[in-house]
Amino acid sequence: MSMSDEQAEIYPQLATALIEATPEWWNKATLELVCAEEMGNGLEHSISNPDYPQDIVVATDEILMATRMLELCSKRHADAWRRCVFQLAEKDGQWSFTAEFER
Numbered sequence: 001m002s003m004s005d006e007q008a009e010i011y012p013q014l015a016t017a018l019i020e021a022t023p024e025w026w027n028k029a030t031l032e033l034v035c036a037e038e039m040g041n042g043l044e045h046s047i048s049n050p051d052y053p054q055d056i057v058v059a060t061d062e063i064l065m066a067t068r069m070l071e072l073c074s075k076r077h078a079d080a081w082r083r084c085v086f087q088l089a090e091k092d093g094q095w096s097f098t099a100e101f102e103r
Contacts, residue, residue: 003077007099010069015097017062018088021047023055031059031086033067040075043067079103 014031022029026049034044045059045067059067074081081101088097
């Protein structure tokens with residue numbers, strides 16, 4: 001399976017987990033992932049919304065599982081990124097997401 005095919009399966013799981021982890025009044029969220037020294041050795045997670053900087057959201061088990069799958073997918077395909085910004089936004093009841101990687 002190609003890396004993009006694997007990611008296409010992981011992203012919706014990650015988006016759903018992030019939506020479920022955030023307060024219901026959030027209509028957008030940013031999950032920032034920072035890679036440890038070497039891909040496969042863990043990720044730092046930060047979840048935020050600039051409209052609600054006082055709200056604290058921590059990564060749930062479902063988010064951790066999805067990001068671990070993403071990390072292992074990247075490692076298998078020798079994609080050594082350092083940072084990923086996963087953004088969600090809701091408009092008219094529909095959620096969309098983007099994932100940007102810094103290598």
